[in-house]
Amino acid sequence: MRSLSLLPISHTSNKSIIEKSDVNSSLDFGPNQKPSKRVPPTRSSNSSNTSEETKPCIIMSPSKVLLEHHDKLSEFEYKEIANYPEIYFLGKTKRKYNGKFCDDRLYYRSFVGDHLAYRYEIQKLLGDGSFGIVIQCYDHKMQIPVAIKILRKGKKFTKIGEMEAGVLDILNSNGEDDNIIKKYEQFKFRGHFCIVYELLSLDLYQFLKKNEFRGASMSIIKRIAVQIIIALKHIHSSDFIHCDLKPENILFKAENKSSIRLIDFGSACEKTNKIFTYIQSRFYRAPEVIIDAGYNEKIDIWSLGCILFELYKGVPIFQGMNEHDQLCKIVEIIGDIPEAIVQNSKRRTIFFNENGKLKDRTGEVVKPGVKSVAGLIKNAEKNFIDFLLECFKLNPNERFDAETALSHPWIKGNKQINNRNSRTFN
Numbered sequence: 001m002r003s004l005s006l007l008p009i010s011h012t013s014n015k016s017i018i019e020k021s022d023v024n025s026s027l028d029f030g031p032n033q034k035p036s037k038r039v040p041p042t043r044s045s046n047s048s049n050t051s052e053e054t055k056p057c058i059i060m061s062p063s064k065v066l067l068e069h070h071d072k073l074s075e076f077e078y079k080e081i082a083n084y085p086e087i088y089f090l091g092k093t094k095r096k097y098n099g100k101f102c103d104d105r106l107y108y109r110s111f112v113g114d115h116l117a118y119r120y121e122i123q124k125l126l127g128d129g130s131f132g133i134v135i136q137c138y139d140h141k142m143q144i145p146v147a148i149k150i151l152r153k154g155k156k157f158t159k160i161g162e163m164e165a166g167v168l169d170i171l172n173s174n175g176e177d178d179n180i181i182k183k184y185e186q187f188k189f190r191g192h193f194c195i196v197y198e199l200l201s202l203d204l205y206q207f208l209k210k211n212e213f214r215g216a217s218m219s220i221i222k223r224i225a226v227q228i229i230i231a232l233k234h235i236h237s238s239d240f241i242h243c244d245l246k247p248e249n250i251l252f253k254a255e256n257k258s259s260i261r262l263i264d265f266g267s268a269c270e271k272t273n274k275i276f277t278y279i280q281s282r283f284y285r286a287p288e289v290i291i292d293a294g295y296n297e298k299i300d301i302w303s304l305g306c307i308l309f310e311l312y313k314g315v316p317i318f319q320g321m322n323e324h325d326q327l328c329k330i331v332e333i334i335g336d337i338p339e340a341i342v343q344n345s346k347r348r349t350i351f352f353n354e355n356g357k358l359k360d361r362t363g364e365v366v367k368p369g370v371k372s373v374a375g376l377i378k379n380a381e382k383n384f385i386d387f388l389l390e391c392f393k394l395n396p397n398e399r400f401d402a403e404t405a406l407s408h409p410w411i412k413g414n415k416q417i418n419n420r421n422s423r424t425f426n
Contacts (some may be wrong), residue, residue, distance in 0.1 A: 057143060060087040074098045080190075084118045088140035091115040101190045106152040107133060108192045117189045120148060120196075127248075131160055131266050132192075136199060146184060147200070149266075151193040160266060161186075161193035167240055167265045168195075174238050179231035181251075181263040200263070201255045204247035204311065213314035218381065221311045223258045224250070226411060228304055231262045233402035236271075236297045243267040243279040245303035247310060271297060282326055283316040287337055288396055290327050291345040298396035301405070305391025312384070313377055327351060328366050330394075331358050333376070336368040338395045383410035 062081045065073070073081065074096045081087065093113035102108055107128070114122050120137035123145075127134045132151040139146050151161040168183040185196040204224070208215070216224075228250065235242055242249075244267040253259040269275050279299075280289055286302035288295050309317040317333065320326025331337065342348060342356045353359050358366045373392070374385050387410040393399040405411065 057088065057140060059141075061085070062087060065090065081118065086118075086141075088119045089115045089121050090118065091121075102153045102192070106154055106157070108150040108153070108190070116148060116150075116194065117187055120146070129264075129266070131157060139196070142184075145199045147197045149195045149197070150189075151195075153191045158188070158193040161195060164265045164268065165195050167268045170238055171235065171240070171265075174234075177231060177234040178259075179227045179261055180234065181261045181265075197263075200251040200253055200261055202252055204250045204260075204307065207252070208247065208311070208314055211314075215314040216311050218312070218384065220258055221308060221384075222411070224260055224311065225304070225308055226406070227260050228262065228307070229402050229405050229411070232297075232300050232304065233406070235262075235268075236300070236402055239271045240265075240268050241271060241274075241295075241297045242300050242303075243269060243276070244281060245300050245307065246281045246284045247307055250307070282320060282323065283318060285323075285326065286396070287327060287330050287394060288341060290323055290347075291337070291341070291351055292347045293341050293344040296396060298399045298401070301391050301399050301401065302396075304405075305388050308384075308391070309373070309377070309388055312380060317373070317376065324351065324361060327358060328360055331366050331368050333369070333371045333373065334392050334394055336394075341395060381410065383408070386410065 060069075062084060065081060065087050066078070069090060070078065072090045076098050077096075091114040093111045095111050096114060097109055101110070110116075110122055112122055112124060116122065116137060119141050120139055123136045123138060125133060126136050126147060132149055134147055134149045137146050137148050138144075149161070149164075151157040165183060165186045168181070171177065171180050172183055181200070182198040183195060184198065187194050187196075202210070228245075232242070232245075242262065242265065244264060245262070249262060249264045250260050251263055253261060267276065267279055274295070277289075277292060279295075280286065280303060284303040284306045286295065286299040289299055306317055318326055318329040320329045327337075337352075337356075337358060339356050342352055345351070348356075351358055353363075353365065358368075360366050373388050374380075377385065387405075387408050390400045390405070390408065400408070
């Protein structure tokens with residue numbers, strides 16, 4: 001990611017989000033051999049922990065600002081400020097946009113040191129995605145660092161932001177789940193819907209990258225898995241589907257600690273009101289989504305399996321170059337897509353022949369099961385492999401749910417020797 005200390009914040013790449021701080025047990029890496037070079041989908045570089053000195057909270061009225069600090073305002077702000085009864089921060093940059101606050105793709109534009117809603121001080125870009133950008137700010141009212149997602153301008157994106165905020169309001173209030181990102185505020189600023197979150201630390205992809213994609217120890221993988229499953233159980237029991245579970249959307253609360261939070265509910269939907277059909281990031285996309293055969297909350301379980309394999313091995317298990325190749329990779333490792341699922345596919349003629357067998361781009365039938373999960377991670381615990389296979393059931397009706405996953409022998413614990421912790425290489 002480019003340095004933003006002297007640059008305007010603008011949209012740069014493709015997809016991600018947020019955050020900072022809290023604790024639990026310390027992290028340790030496993031000793032896997034370094035894998036071959038990975039070619040991942042576009043990634044965003046997230047966050048860092050930054051300590052803020054407590055600053056005095058000064059509240060001013062718009063009239064006081066106009067009388068005493070009018071030289072700090074742009075022509076636009078001179079009129080805008082009357083809409084804000086409490087002013088906490090005016091910005092400390094002399095460069096400001098004066099009327100056109102979004103680029104041609106409707107992403108919000110601003111400078112480091114500028115303000116949001118005369119309260120938040122912009123510090124740096126954390127990530128960007130198809131719906132907007134996420135920036136780290138300092139909240140001059142509450143005296144804490146925060147992360148703010150700024151949605152692209154327009155009714156469509158405002159509605160998406162309102163839906164995400166609504167989902168988080170329900171999840172944050174419906175029980176005390178410590179593994180879901182905490183939302184603080186929401187507001188609209190210069191036509192952009194904004195959501196304020198707690199600030200967290202690095203994401204799981206950054207965690208793997210930091211260790212050169214060698215994978216993590218089984219004890220860490222299990223700690224992370226339990227927390228993800230508990231979060232999914234809460235999400236699913238609240239009648240939602242996350243729809244975009246991936247390493248970039250799972251963040252540590254603090255660096256070198258294993259407590260995590262799930263983030264980015266911008267694609268989340270109700271079980272009974274599925275808005276999007278094109279969901280999930282490709283490497284973590286369930287086969288029923290690829291072939292458009294209908295989906296439910298079990299797509300999050302599929303993504304969970306993909307993430308846990310990647311945490312162990314250091315690279316994704318299914319690395320398709322495109323949607324069709326992704327499906328081929330799945331069939332080559334897991335096996336043929338069940339006939340009942342193929343029959344429900346709205347894209348059957350694209351992917352399958354008249355016999356319901358998957359064909360590649362050349363029209364040749366893809367050979368099922370030429371590889372295996374066990375073969376790809378030969379030294380892993382048998383219970384871990386079995387857990388992954390449960391996540392990778394091709395029929396979503398046979399895939400276990402979050403509650404059942406918590407009762408699996410790998411999660412509950414056993415006396416098996418952990419080969420990874422015994423310094424055995426994959």
